[in-house]
Amino acid sequence: MLILLGVRLKQNHKQSDLEIVNKTLQGDTAAFKIIIERYRDYLYRTALAFLGNPEDAEDALQEIFINVYRYLGTFRLGMEFRPWIYTTALNHLKKIYRKKKKNLKFSARENEMLESLPDNSKGADPQILAEKRDTEAAVLRAVHLLQEDLRVVVTLYYLNEMSTREISEILNLGIENIKSRLYRARKILKKILKKNKTGL
């Protein structure tokens, strides 16, 4: 049983996004679970940085996957899947952000913010772990404070480790434009994070 499970996991790992999408489109709904496994954490952090609080981020994450599943038929096989899923996710996040702009605030409940982040350092020094998660929350808070056009690029480039080429595809902007936004964002992030820590 364990061997079978191992084989299954290995197969899942080997399958490309396009193969999984193809399977899902052919009616294998369970295949879609692998898409969720692959993108859930990245999209959650994207949502968290974008919307600023765990409740909205969780709701948005759920809605993003519902939209992705529903409109999977519009994805053209042969294209890259990652830009497509991020475009779908960002469109949804922008829609929510603009709709709720007045009510959205970065979570004042810092503890809740910290609790919502993954804890994958089992066995690590509790103090180090706490500081690491404190860093994560500070980073997300700083990204959330950026204006929307910078926040999108920073979220994709830094939090999701995408290349500027990929980002330019997703946002339909030139690479120089992306680099210019990253330049502006770095300057602001440095100020925000320095001020945040030192109170300057």
Add this chain to the structure above:
Amino acid sequence: MACKKVETLTDLWAENGILTKDEYNSIIAHIKSCRDCSLKYSHLMPFINRDVNNHFTAGTLPEKDILSIQKYTGFHLTGSINPPIDSIMDNVLNAQNRFNRNRRLHRVMSAAAAVVIIFLSSIFLFSYIQNSKTEVLVKFSLTAPEARSVSVVGDFNNWQPSPLIPEGSGKNGIWELRIKLKKGRVYTYNFLIDGKTWIPDPASPIKVKDDFGGESSLIHI
């Protein structure tokens, strides 16, 4: 490394988004031992690490150092967050089922709307056909034994001559034509003899002046 150097390197990073691995490692080494710089720069390190090592994590640092400095570098994209994968999947499928149900309902409603439209159209068409039965056959007749041709012209035929036909053998000089006209209207007309002489209908009791100094007959059906 002096604090000033860390400031310069982080400025350099903000300006260009580039640092060497040695420069990055020297910042890490410094902020581990300098509380002031740790407070200032530790939250910035995940961003710098992404540009230097292409990861938002500890990356290429020696393994023994990773745990001790991971507080400076940040993100590990694993672990359990809410909602769990199974829960997301369940909600995706439930939402899709609801969507499909609504789409089916929408199709049924569209089909029902189409049936109603067809039904109403049928009623309209039937009514139109019924209305066509309100037309009546009107006989125009003129006695003109000398005439070689007689036509009727009126607003019902846009004043274009409709020729009358001699009745019977044609010896009695009576010309006739039957035309379908709709009920409930008043028509104006004249007879045209030999293609040149306009006269009102002598059998019509109602006549009106026309725009050319002559008279036209009126008929109400």
